[in-house]
Amino acid sequence: MNQHLKNIGSMERWTIENSVDLYGIRNWGGGYFDISDKGEIVINPTGNDPSHVVSMMDVISGIKERGLGMPILLRLGDILQSRISLLHDSFQTAIDNFGYKGQYRGVFPIKVNQQQQVVEEVTHFGSKYHHGLEAGSKAELIAAISLLKDPEACLICNGYKDEEFIDLGLYAQKMGFKCFFVIEMPSELPMILERAARLNIKPLIGIRIKLSTRAGGHWTESGGDRSIFGLSMTQLIQMVDYLKEKEMIDCLQLLHYHLGSQIPNIRDIRSAVVEACRVYTGLVDEGAPMGYLDIGGGLAVDYDGSHTNFTSSRNYNLAEYCADVIEVIMGTLDDQGIPHPTIISESGRATVAYYSVLLFNIIDVSCFQTLPLPETPAEDTPEMIVNLLDVLHSLTLKNMQECYNDAIYYRDEIRQLFKHGNISLRERITGENIFWHVMKKIAADLSKLKHIPSELEDIENALADIYYGNFSVFQSLPDSWAIDHLFPIMPVHRLNEPPRRNAILADITCDCDGKIDKFIATHNVRKSLPLHDFKLDEDYYLGVFLVGAYQETLGDLHNLLGDTNIVSIQIKQNGDFKFVREIEGDSVSDVLSYVEYDTKAMVVQFRETAEKAVRKGLISPNERQQIMRAYQKGLRGYTYFEK
């Protein structure tokens, strides 16, 4: 039996502290999430003042009263504000501590969460720090220049640029934005110079380089020599020569690199800064004025709370990150007597991950069940089934692996016999039932073994319940599906009750990939999630946390499940909260129109089908009316499971 279930068995009373440990909420929650005495998750908007917290269940009641259905993406603006402040304050602290002479400027890479509300709030909360934006495409630049108001904030243009992109950036500069063109491809430079000359503007130019530093982790393909982005050192020097030839070297003010996202190891971060500083020094030696060092993104989020260099974690905290960056830059540039640059970082993930929580209800559960075994098998029981029963009765700690192999062998034999018509359906079911009794017994004794054979490790997974959640992995957690990214997932209430079940989660797409069967754990990856008994007449809510970065725009319309409802709340000083925004998710008709259906024509066609049925006498005219109403109501409805 699973270790935690055994612990529950031997425990006098389950307290919220047990839930705190089991789900690790204080390890990954960044101080923003905790458990109340009532056993409910509470939100602490500043991450440190426990006096004004809001219970997630109160938010859910408010959502229900407003008639919005699950799933809900809950945005917590206060947390976003806290993250932006924390980023700037941490850099400022490091700057003060080391006596760094330059400044820090943060920019938010729009691609990390492009939703208008998010970018708007980033610029709003960031305005007092001159927090800027990074645009990787024309569309993002167009969004950026409509939302960014602060002329001191940086506007960084990455990505491949065509003439239109360049003109827009130049106009932005003309209107007073600090807009940098970061060269990603050699061919961009002549075009930028030419368009700038035509508009009579001196462009601000940056260069993105490929570093030889490579980092471990999921998302680090953008770093290293073979990265598809950025200039090689040869191309870099060609750009410098070109700028000199055109007498425009004074435009070159920024050096940029991006090692990849979610860099778990601080050593890689340090080593990238060192390398970039060497290149920066080289550019100053070449006569470029420089002044800005843009260290890209990569600042990681501790999704599993382990504080290690595992891909879903990081072995450093924000203060250490800032201190290391400042220290390394000073250590490298001071030797050469080079003035300290303004440091720009493009932290996306670490800025917005904590900001959103996906809430959903469980709609049903399929429990792992075995039927009781008969006292004595019937006279004419097929031999294979008798053999399987013998396996069950002879199972001990010593012969576990052997019994496991035998059980599988006999079960497969029984299935073969069934296929050839040699045993009945009921006999087959008896066989399968005995098989699962064997598996259950093995699972129960497994933890008594000193060494667990690898083949048996997965048994628990096979015995887990399936909890069906009202959400779509493809739509709301694309990274969970695409790259097995781990997010913290846990119940948002009943945390003062022992979670007696082990489950995997299935979404409502009925697709075999629409499931979550890997969960965070402190020292490894858990294959099932401890959950509470599901009661059909009671709502049971789970939350997926830290989903503010990268999950909202990649989502696809798998099974035509659309965007979820979005609710934003603001938490007041007295611990009260208000709903600041509600965005209704897609209706069925919305998602159909995304895939080019003409829903008006569909209604017309369906009405004709119904009319034909009336003429044939299959339904009455009155029934036709009811059916049409249901059809139209369905089109207007939410794409998820509605109660």
Ligand SMILES: *Cc1c(COP(=O)(O)O)cnc(C)c1O
């Ligand atoms: C994606 C990206 C970022 C954001 O990285 P995070 O790890 O999310 O902070 C920053 N800069 C560039 C160029 C990117 O492509």
